[in-house]
Amino acid sequence: MRIGIDVGGTNTDAVLMDGTAVVSSTKTPTTANVSEGIARALRDVIADSGINTETIDGVMIGTTHFTNAVVERKHLTPTACIRLGLPATVCLPPMVDWPLDLRDIVGGNAHLAHGGHEFDGREISAFEPDEVRDIAEKIKAAGLNAIAISSVFSPVNSTFEEQSAEIVRSVIPNANITLSSEIGRIGLLERENAAIMNSCLRQLAARTVDGFKAALDELQIASPFYISQNDGTLMNADFAKEYPVLTFASGPTNSMRGAAFLSGLKDAIVVDVGGTTTDIGVLQHGFPRVAALAVEIGGVRTNFRMPDTYSIGLGGGSLIQEDPLKVGPRSVGYELTEKALVFGGDVLTTTDVIVAGGGEDIGNKHAVSGLDAGLVTAVQARIMEMIAIAVDRMKTSATPVPVIVVGGGSILVTGEIEGASEIIKPDHFPVANAIGAAIAQVGGECDRIFSLAELSRDEALDQAKQEASDRAINAGAAAESVDIVDVEEVPLAYLPGNATRIMVKAVGDLVGA
Amino acid sequence: MRLLYEENIEDIALGAAVLGTGGGGDPYVGKLMAREAVRQYGPVELYTLDELDDDDLIVPSAGMGAPIVIVEKLPAGDDMIRAFQALGKYSGRTPRGTMSIEAGGLNSIMPIYVAARLRIPMVDCDGMGRAFPEIQMTIFTAYGITASPFAMSDERGNVLLMDTVSNKWVETFARSCVVHMGAEGMIALYSATVKQLKEAAIYGTITLAEEIGQTVRDARINEANPVDAVRAAVGGFLIFRGKITDVDRRIEGGWNRGDATMAGTGEFEGQALKLDFQNEHLAVRVNGEFAATVPDLIAVLDGETGEPITTEALRYGMRVAVIAFPCAPQWREPDALKLAHPRYFGYDVDYIPVEERYRGL
Numbered sequence: 001m002r003i004g005i006d007v008g009g010t011n012t013d014a015v016l017m018d019g020t021a022v023v024s025s026t027k028t029p030t031t032a033n034v035s036e037g038i039a040r041a042l043r044d045v046i047a048d049s050g051i052n053t054e055t056i057d058g059v060m061i062g063t064t065h066f067t068n069a070v071v072e073r074k075h076l077t078p079t080a081c082i083r084l085g086l087p088a089t090v091c092l093p094p095m096v097d098w099p100l101d102l103r104d105i106v107g108g109n110a111h112l113a114h115g116g117h118e119f120d121g122r123e124i125s126a127f128e129p130d131e132v133r134d135i136a137e138k139i140k141a142a143g144l145n146a147i148a149i150s151s152v153f154s155p156v157n158s159t160f161e162e163q164s165a166e167i168v169r170s171v172i173p174n175a176n177i178t179l180s181s182e183i184g185r186i187g188l189l190e191r192e193n194a195a196i197m198n199s200c201l202r203q204l205a206a207r208t209v210d211g212f213k214a215a216l217d218e219l220q221i222a223s224p225f226y227i228s229q230n231d232g233t234l235m236n237a238d239f240a241k242e243y244p245v246l247t248f249a250s251g252p253t254n255s256m257r258g259a260a261f262l263s264g265l266k267d268a269i270v271v272d273v274g275g276t277t278t279d280i281g282v283l284q285h286g287f288p289r290v291a292a293l294a295v296e297i298g299g300v301r302t303n304f305r306m307p308d309t310y311s312i313g314l315g316g317g318s319l320i321q322e323d324p325l326k327v328g329p330r331s332v333g334y335e336l337t338e339k340a341l342v343f344g345g346d347v348l349t350t351t352d353v354i355v356a357g358g359g360e361d362i363g364n365k366h367a368v369s370g371l372d373a374g375l376v377t378a379v380q381a382r383i384m385e386m387i388a389i390a391v392d393r394m395k396t397s398a399t400p401v402p403v404i405v406v407g408g409g410s411i412l413v414t415g416e417i418e419g420a421s422e423i424i425k426p427d428h429f430p431v432a433n434a435i436g437a438a439i440a441q442v443g444g445e446c447d448r449i450f451s452l453a454e455l456s457r458d459e460a461l462d463q464a465k466q467e468a469s470d471r472a473i474n475a476g477a478a479a480e481s482v483d484i485v486d487v488e489e490v491p492l493a494y495l496p497g498n499a500t501r502i503m504v505k506a507v508g509d510l511v512g513a
Numbered sequence: 514m515r516l517l518y519e520e521n522i523e524d525i526a527l528g529a530a531v532l533g534t535g536g537g538g539d540p541y542v543g544k545l546m547a548r549e550a551v552r553q554y555g556p557v558e559l560y561t562l563d564e565l566d567d568d569d570l571i572v573p574s575a576g577m578g579a580p581i582v583i584v585e586k587l588p589a590g591d592d593m594i595r596a597f598q599a600l601g602k603y604s605g606r607t608p609r610g611t612m613s614i615e616a617g618g619l620n621s622i623m624p625i626y627v628a629a630r631l632r633i634p635m636v637d638c639d640g641m642g643r644a645f646p647e648i649q650m651t652i653f654t655a656y657g658i659t660a661s662p663f664a665m666s667d668e669r670g671n672v673l674l675m676d677t678v679s680n681k682w683v684e685t686f687a688r689s690c691v692v693h694m695g696a697e698g699m700i701a702l703y704s705a706t707v708k709q710l711k712e713a714a715i716y717g718t719i720t721l722a723e724e725i726g727q728t729v730r731d732a733r734i735n736e737a738n739p740v741d742a743v744r745a746a747v748g749g750f751l752i753f754r755g756k757i758t759d760v761d762r763r764i765e766g767g768w769n770r771g772d773a774t775m776a777g778t779g780e781f782e783g784q785a786l787k788l789d790f791q792n793e794h795l796a797v798r799v800n801g802e803f804a805a806t807v808p809d810l811i812a813v814l815d816g817e818t819g820e821p822i823t824t825e826a827l828r829y830g831m832r833v834a835v836i837a838f839p840c841a842p843q844w845r846e847p848d849a850l851k852l853a854h855p856r857y858f859g860y861d862v863d864y865i866p867v868e869e870r871y872r873g874l
Contacts, residue, residue: 089666091590091626124668152586187584189545215559293826310616327772393830398758499696501581 004438014041035211084115085152116152138170190303233443247403258436262426275410316409444471524726536793537644550629567608610634617644649680656713660684693800739819749838805837
């Protein structure tokens with residue numbers, strides 16, 4: 001059996017699953033000390049099902065804790081950055097576009113050194129070990145041991161980053177080093193930003209993951225535990241301590257993965273209706289489609305794989321303005337159960353309209369019996385129109401696709417969605433996110449530019465697939481279960497040569513799970 | 514003369530993306546370069562042509578190569594300065610200032626870096642009033658201003674100087690040399706005297722970009738309609754509102770080509786639009802009839818935010834507005850029109866200015 005836990009900003013959800021069956025589920029408020037909330041959720045699902053903790057094979061945890069740390073500027077470790085690429089890149093040093101308050105906290109300790117590669121794998125300049133050693137001495141003298149290392153086109157060739165890490169470790173034995181090539185894609189500043197954030201979160205990650213472990217120990221759960229990543233795959237506890245940034249935006253991902261699992265569909269649109277917003281995402285081969293553009297975290301641009309979601313200001317708590325008719329984006333949010341008409345409040349919300357329309361029996365339905373029937377119909381139509389437009393925006397073609405509706409605000413979906421082949425509201429929809437965590441696999445990726453002068457296209461694709469598979473196996477996947485789930489090729493424009501960027505994603509089942 | 518500060522640069526970058534008509538490279542890296550240089554060296558002096566002496570030599574600065582490379586191999590900075598100075602040296606004259614060759618995209622803003630570092634004037638004009646993919650596609654070519662002498666430098670310190678028999682030859686040689694520089698080279702070209710520029714250059718394009726950026730920003734703050742604000746700022750026409758129903762892309766000869774189809778919404782309900790692009794948006798047809806073509810400018814904006822959408826970012830389902838606006842009048846003279854005529858890009862159609870097509874609407 002597996003337990004999936006999703007620690008959100010408001011609620012901590014947990015589910016106990018036996019194979020593909022949901023045995024029990026719970027929702028508890030998130031606590032300031034994340035581990036306490038997790039312990040409570042664990043206790044609830046275990047007590048609820050009455051199982052023996054020895055039958056638990058794994059605990060999968062999804063958390064927004066590390067994203068929040070960056071957004072709130074809390075628990076961040078001062079971090080140095082070494083960038084290899086001289087003489088290129090000088091005019092835009094590391095952290096150049098960070099909000100100043102965050103840069104102050106992280107320390108702005110940045111160094112440039114020779115090295116780096118061209119898009120086609122040639123060296124920009126020779127690597128100079130002594131130069132890196134001198135920089136390491138300076139970082140040591142500054143009392144820092146958290147370090148991020150980036151190198152130009154390291155997604156094409158990461159050897160200079162690796163060599164630098166070795167030298168830094170020889171100078172600072174307890175160095176905590178993140179290589180940009182381990183995290184990000186093409187786009188030096190964004191990839192480097194992610195690497196720096198990763199290093200500055202590692203101390204917090206170690207404490208947090210140890211806290212999770214302690215919570216499990218307390219409940220005498222001896223099984224291994226895993227943390228969910230934003231691509232819908234898992235990392236083990238040690239890996240999570242190393243790569244906390246990979247948890248960013250894992251919440252929406254888990255929701256989508258849970259929706260895929262609950263509906264049995266691998267290609268669909270997922271509509272996650274909350275209290276204030278509705279997030280729409282796309283499942284491709286059972287995984288969330290990845291955003292193509294830069295995503296800002298706490299004011300810092302990053303470009304590592306994030307789920308491509310589109311949010312609209314529509315939820316169960318959205319306010320309704322009657323003339324002219326307007327639904328959202330303002331919302332009563334978590335105060336729904338005090339302010340909505342059906343809960344004795346004096347604010348007209350979407351939930352009131354759905355109750356008045358007879359779609360749902362929540363709170364005191366007599367409080368809305370006097371609502372104008374025309375208004376009710378108009379609001380319901382507007383809600384469906386808003387969802388339909390957002391769904392359509394996320395589709396890749398006009399072909400109708402299935403739409404899976406999850407989240408606490410699912411009651412808002414009362415009719416047909418234009419462009420949907422079917423609408424599925426699976427069981428257990430309020431805890432789809434925890435289910436997404438529980439069922440996750442492990443994965444690996446490759447994102448590189450290949451010069452097709454030396455390689456045939458097929459050879460390049462094979463290399464990329466091999467690299468992605470190797471990474472999945474390194475992350476804990478059983479080799480025989482590894483599958484390539486996504487391949488994308490983008491030829492480079494404005495160039496007469498034949499260079500192409502290939503992105504491959506592989507996933508497999510956890511060893512022994 | 515007026516001074517450009519950090520906040521001006523933000524607006525110019527946004528406006529440059531509109532004038533980039535879908536191409537020209539994301540101004541982000543250029544914006545950061547300009548901003549950092551202004552932080553370090555102080556505000557840049559922006560001059561109109563009238564404020565300079567007729568004999569002053571102006572040398573435009575730019576970058577060339579693959580936009581995806583510049584976000585990875587960030588410029589050294591020195592490479593831009595080196596190309597600029599090499600050109601002055603070869604010409605035997607000290608340039609008085611610099612300017613943009615291309616008002617749209619990344620290259621609109623990169624010269625601000627040179628102006629800030631060398632503390633020389635930036636001139637409020639350019640050679641296209643928009644973005645185009647090839648070096649010879651400028652008004653200057655039509656007016657006999659030569660792209661050569663041409664200087665290109667990389668971060669290593671290599672400087673290539675070219676003296677060619679035509680502007681098209683600069684494009685041919687530079688495009689293959691830039692690959693050896695790692696698909697990114699900083700260039701200086703089209704040096705001209707203020708007297709020549711007064712005749713050939715497109716005036717006020719930096720200020721125009723800034724006004725567009727400011728307009729969008731204000732419209733967002735005031736919750737006004739940003740699409741309408743952009744349309745008004747550029748003196749253009751709303752061609753279409755609709756949703757993208759299909760995007761077809763292909764790479765041809767190193768260029769990113771393709772087309773997008775859209776279905777009309779609101780007042781355009783029931784109408785269909787086809788947009789053709791090659792790095793930039795080149796032509797739009799509404800219900801099969803051409804509605805606007807190069808050299809007029811075609812911008813695709815997010816229907817809600819007014820944010821310009823690049824050709825790479827066009828995707829099924831997006832709700833967009835398409836606006837078109839007149840190119841600089843110089844483009845409509847016979848010699849210039851040849852360089853950017855719809856036929857040069859493979860459309861068998863006469864060029865009809867967008868305001869003539871939309872007269873009376």
